[in-house]
Structure formats: structure tokens, C-alpha cells
Amino acid sequence: MATKIPTEILIKILKNVQSFRSTKDLYSSLLVNRIWCKVTIPILWELPLGQECHADDKELRKKSLCIRTYISYQDYNSNSNNNKNESRILFREMCKLIINRCSYLNYFKLARVTKNFSKNFDNYSDSIGSILKLPGAPKVFKKLETFISEANDELYRPLYGLFTLICNNILNMELKINSYSYDQVQLLAKLIIVQKRLENLTIIDNRYTDCNLLFWAIISQKEKLKSLRLKKLYYNRYMEKLQPIGQFTSLQELYIENCYGLYNSDCLSLASSFTQLSRFHYFHSSYSNKCPQRFIIKILKTANINLRNIYLELYPAITFETFSAILNYCTKIIKLTLLNLRPEQVIEIFNNNFNELRRFSFGCGKGLDANKLLCQMAKNVPESLETIEIRMGIFSANSLRKFFEGWCCCKGGGENKKIIVKRTVQTWLTLSDEHFKVIEEYGVQFNIEE
Template sequence: MDGLSIEVLREIFLYLKDDYSTGDLFSALMVNRRWCKIIVPILWEAPFNKQNYNKHQSKCIRTYLSNAGEKLTSVLTIHDVDLSSCSKGTIFDYASYLRHLPLLELFQYIKYYFLSPSMLADPLKQPDDDSYFKNMLVFAVLCILFTKHSTYIRTLRIVNDPDLHPLNIVVAKLLNLSGATDSLSGLQYFQCHSLSKEDISPLYKEMAGICKSIIRLDINSVIRSDEEALSSLIKAQKNLKYLTIKSDEINFIPALESIGSQSSSLIRLRLESLFLDIATDEALNSIKSCKNLRSLILRNCYELESPRVLEISTSFPLLEEFYYGGCFEMPEEFISGILKTANNNLRRLTLKDYTPGVITAIITYCKNIQELYLLELDEDDILSIFRNCTQLKHFTFNGGESVKADDLFGKMANCIPKTLEYLCIFMDLKEHWVFSSEALKDFLDIATGHSFKYLTVNHRDFIDDEEEINSSLPDYATMTTFSKEHLEVIKESKINFHTHCGYMLIEYPDFITEINIPDLRETPLFRRWYHILGQSWTERLIDS
């Protein structure tokens, strides 16, 4: 591999990068100096993305402080911040490699790094009176370090937290730091999640002047003072592709009106907690103008069947993914309009409720659907989907309670889509499907003759009496769906299998809460499915 260029080697090493482990990259950087110089920047692009805060993970703070230089660290030593474990300088300029800056995670890493041994031994012990001030001082120093040294911060995530309150004071000044114009001018992903009703408009205004290349923008709270500044930030972008707007108030309207400025580039739109019937005609027309939209997510959005809003459902002929959920109402006409308009282009569909009319729309218009997530289905619905959705690859549904499934498994086997790879069935923990190992074997014999590889059965408990459940744990959580005979059939079929009782039961380490055949969490392809189990396909798209 000595003859390969740096660019080619970097692409190879990126394949070794894993969200769950960096062990392979650490091994590779020890091979020689050339590999080390290529791999170190990869390892230090996103050191704060893992949320498993602990003393070991937080040691990157020591490295950054060693990298900060005497001018910055002198501010800390004046205020008695303990830097005794830090060295004077580093071989690499680690701060220059930073590409992803989640501010809350950064602050949590700082907290854990400076925790005393007594605090680690007793998490309930109160910290020193000045520890918060010192942590905030280190936070400010590292923000200065990153904005000065990193030439290309791609991700900035701000999630409000009591530790970072008030948000506008802690963060809004970030863009005024020396070097921020250069380091943040190429920002591609910005997330702001404010849990309190505070004014973040100064931050949006500053960003509108500096950050014009944002591709993904997630705004999880809009208050009255923010609405015009947020609208300016959206309009300032040159190529916005992914947009999330969530608001529990009526202040979302200017942001929706600004969507029209991105109509040619926007491919994913996620709207949450909005009463769309109060939107202006300009706002609704802006949404309808996004003809290139590939993904539409509507969560807790209301009044979709009011005449003005209903027109949106016929606006997206190129739509490949649609998600609807979180509401008590089921806007059948709106959803049917979405499915009819998208027609054969639709590939992924998640509905947290449905009506017979929606099922009819799915089997009539969604002939090329590949990933489908639905709530409780009866036998006829399951078989109709199997017969009509012949390109289906991944199918997740709630299987209902106390279903006698021997006959159903046989019927499913006779019409299973040849493309089906992954089947996930949610069942009641105590009133699960009842089926013989022979029926399961007959189904798997036919299914594995095509493309079928993964079977997941997750249990849920719908009993309301929590006191009764808690008093009999862990025995109450014992799974009875699969016997030894069932598991032997699954092993012989060579598929990958996962089932879970629905309870974590961390306090009972010896209790079996899940069964994996083989250990699917070690299977690279399934690890992704295991990670997003229970999430919508939309979340998988957003995470990628």
C-alpha cells in the first residue's frame, strides 16, 4: 500500500471508522508515521459525538488544553483551574481537525474530566461552589481554541440545558470570536434546540451574515422574538436541503414563508407540533412550491384536512419517503393524496395510525414501496400488503394480541414478496402470537428461498397497572413466545434473529431480556438495525 496516494489511503481508512468502536483505526495508525498522519485527523474530527460520558472518554479535554497554548491556558491558571496533568504543547494540532462541535456534549466532557475521585465515587455528592465557573471558563477557552484553529467546522449543535443557561449569552457570542468567520463560514449542519423561552435571535442574525452554506437546519423551538431572524437565516442559505421546524406556538409562520426561497434545493422537510390551518396563504404556498421534495415528515401536525392545507397533499410527485404520526386524528384524505401523488416513487412509509382507506391507497398506489412501518394490522391487511407490495424489503408492524398464527404463517409464506429481507413484528408480551415450531419452519423454508435474512420480534406491554407489574418483576417480563423448538428451527434456517421482552431490567443482570441468533449486535449490517429499532425509517435517513 506504499504506492497509494494520501487521498486513496484516507478513503480506505474512512471505511474503518465506526460509530461503535475506533479500535481498528487505532491499530492502523501504529503501522507507520505516514498512516498515523492520515488517521489522526480522522479520529479527531468528532471526539464529542459519543454521549457515553466517563473519565476515560473525557481525556480528550486534556489533549485540547495541552494544544491551547500558554496565552489561553494562563487565563485558566489565574483562576486556579488544575492543569497539572496537561503537557506543554502537542505533536499534532488536534483542534485544527475538529469538524463537529456539539456544545452540550463538549460541556459534559469538561465536567467529567474535572470531576474529583470523590465525586466519581459518589455521584450524589455536591460539587465545589466554584466548579461551575471553572468549567464554563474552560468551555470558553476551548471554543476560542476551536474557532481559531479549525478551518472547517461542518456541524454546530446547540441543545439548551441548565448547565448552559442562558443559551443566548453562552452561545450567541460564539460567532464574535476571533476566527469564527473562517471556521464557521462553511458550516453545513446547524441544530438549535432551546428548551426555554429565551431570545436566540442574535445568534440567528449573526449566522445569517456568516453561514450561507448550511445544508441541514434543525430548529426545535421557535418563539416570537426569533421568528424574523430565523426567517432571515433560512433565506440566506445557498443550497438548503434538509429543514426541520418545530414550534408549540404560532411563531412558525415567517419560517414557513421563507421556505419558498429554498424550493429548488429542499429535499427533506420535517414539521412538528404545528397547527397548519392558521398558516398564511404565503406559508402554505411556500410548502407547495417544494416540488423536488423527496422526504416529508409530519409529526403532531394538525388540521391537515382543512381545505387550504389539503392542497399540500397533491404537491410532491417525487416524494420517496413519508412519515405521519403523533396525532389522535387520522387525515385519510390528506394521506391518500400524498400516496396517490407520489405513486410509484414512494419507497419508505411510516404511519402511526391508519384507516381502511389508507390501506387501500397503499396497495393501490405504492407498488414500489420498499420499507413500511405500520401499527396494528389484521390478517387481511398483512396479506394484502404481501400480495400487492411486491418490491417490499423491510416490513415492520404491530401484530396485535392473541393471534392464532399457524394458518397466518402459511398464508404469508404463499404470498411473501421475493424481495423481503427484514420482518419486524411487535407483539404483546403476555398475549402474543401463538404458533407452532412447524408453522414457523414452513414459513422460513419458503422465505429463505428468496431474500429473507432478518426476523425481529419485539414485545410491548399494554397493561396499565404499573404497580402490579413492578411488584412481580423480573418474572413478569419472561418471554414465552418462543420455545426451544422454535429457536432450533430459527438456528437451522440460518437467518439472523432478535427478540426482546420490552423491559431493560438493568438491575437484574442475569435475567434474559433478549435473544439473538447469532449475536446480531456483532453483525455489521444488523448493528445499524439494532441501533434504530423502534425508530421510524425517517430517523434513519436523518441520522445518515
């Protein structure tokens, strides 16, 4: 008969067994009997939060995902008939547990919560904001490096204000604005301004709020930002400022999608600030009122040969002036994506001596003679071109062969070349055995993507 071990002794033994690198022994102890299982379960649940995180320990980072399980239980509890006060107390105690067992947090995300959860905390937003007032919270949040917010502003507004006082070393920030609240914009602008080493900033506005304050907050980080992504921001007018904007001395990547108001003339001073830009992505859909052509051209002219990666999708088409700016100023381009082009513009790209162009992606509208275009492209393919991505109509196997002859020079010489065809399921059916025979002859990598 097995000797019985007192529960107190068993707890001490199993706690010595635990390791932040391995929990196999603890999992085995679950199967001994009910007493061992009852003792082991609390230790396993505490384990991910009871060890100091090592930056190179990916396994421990995975274990820390249990925090999401704890939070999700709170959501389940809020949907039950428990007293609302009990729900708020439970939420606070879980936050205390996490803070007490963390040396620091480097990633924090405020997700949008369910309707019932939000209802339970309605008029008690101080319960959320008080997280940063818990003992030890300022120390834990001080080293925060990544902050993502896609939350309801009413519920989390007190939290934004405290973040401004505590978290000033954030490297990566993604902010989603989901209301017309001026107060929220003001708080988020302050949070951006106080950062000492902000490198990557994304702002997405789903309501087209007037975001002038955010523009000036962005400008305050002009010497630190390396990547800036803006989507659906609404610019009305610059607030009166006496000092000049200056240059974004570190910004390498600029991504803009459907931002209104950039066509105003006073935005040109902002466009002239991106002198070190190497990657520029601009998307303008058919739902926008006016494309900021002068703003785009000014960026191309200012960044000039520093631009190595350009993506432009402008509706209804890329204008002559914008296209000419690319040809004249961006001669060191490596990766170029231009949608809604005319066939003659495609040929101009090939004739413009882009000696460093490695990837070219383009799309042309309906009514295009794809066979004619492929044959024209074959006459002057840049030697540096490694990948070409096309969005156009049906082309024959003979036209594809002529293009490969101009691109690869000889059969079997396309081992380092790749062609990607962006097509629909219907056009995929038009590729014949002859097409694939040509592809095999020249050894070109060939992909079809929908």
C-alpha cells in the same frame, strides 16, 4: 548530571516536536521532570486548535472535541462564587481563542445550558450574540455546514440574527423550539430562507407554537431540500400568498410526527408538492386530536411509484381509504411498515403483487389468531421478501413451519431470509425448543427484539 536546557529553548524544541497526526512524543516529555511537564501541558492543550483540519483526518476531528472541555469549565466557573463580569470575560476570551485558532467551523451546536450559567448571563445576551462580532468570526463561520440549536431563545436570540447575516451555506439544520416566542420563530424562519444549499432540515417544537412562518420558510427551500423532518409543529392557517407553492423537486425523505392542523383542506396543496418523494414516515399518536387522512392520501397519490419506503403508525388504526391508497399507488414499494393493521389487511399486502417488496413490518391488535394469520400469509409470500418483522401474539412451531415452507420453499433455503419478532420478555418465554428447531431446519435468521 544532565545538562539544563533554558526554558525558552525547550519551548521551541517541543513546539517543533508537535504534529497534528501524533502527540506520543509530547506525552513522553511530560514524564521527564516538572519543568518539561510545565512547558508541555500548554502545547498539548493548544495542539487541537493549532493545526488546520484535514477533511479525511478523523483523528484530528476527535482531538477537536477538547473544545467541549473548555466550554464545560466555563459552566463550572459560572457555578462558583466568582464575579459575574469575570465569568463573561472568561467566556469571551475562550471564544476568541477558538476563533483565532480555527480556519473554519463546519459543525456548531447550541446546547441547552444549566440554570446557573443562564442566570449568570441573564440580561447580558449580547455577550453570546457578540461571538460573531469577534475579529475573524465571520470568516470562520462562513463555511458552517451543520447547525443544531436546542438552546434557550432568550439567551441566544442575538446569535440567530447574526447567523442570518453570515451563515448562508448550511447543509444540515436541526432546530428545536422551546418557547412560545414569536420572535424566535421569525428569526429561525429568516435563517432558513437565506440558505443557498440547505439539504436536510429538522424542526422540533416542544411547545406547539404557531409555526406558519416556518412553513413558508420551508416552502422557500423547495428546490434544494432532500430531507425534511417535522415534529410537533402547529399549523393554524396559511398566510395569504398569491403565488402557488410549486414542487419540492429534490425532496426524497419526509418525516412527520404529531403535527397539528394538517387536516385542514388548504394543506392539500402542500401535500401535492411532494412529487419526488421516495421515503415517507408519518407518526400520529393517541394524544393528537385528528389524523390528517386526506393529507396522507394526497402524499401517497402524488409521490405514487416513486415511494419506496413507507412507515405509517396511525392511531387508533390505519383507515380503509389510507390502506387502499397504498395498494393502488405505491406498487414499487421496497420497505413497508404499517402498524395497527387488521389481519385481512396483512393478507391483502401479500396478495397485491408487490414484486419489489424486500422488507415488511406490521403490527396487529389484541385478539388476533396468530397461527391462522401465519398460515394465510404462507400461501402467497412475495418472492422478493427478504425480511419480515411482526408484532403480534403467540404462534405455534407448526404455524411457523408452514410459513417457512411458503416463504423458503425447502428446508435450508432461508439463508437469505430474516424474521424479526417484536415481543416482550414475557412472550419470549413462550418460544420452545421446537420453535428453534424449525428455525434451524430452514436456516432463517431469527431475532427477537423487545
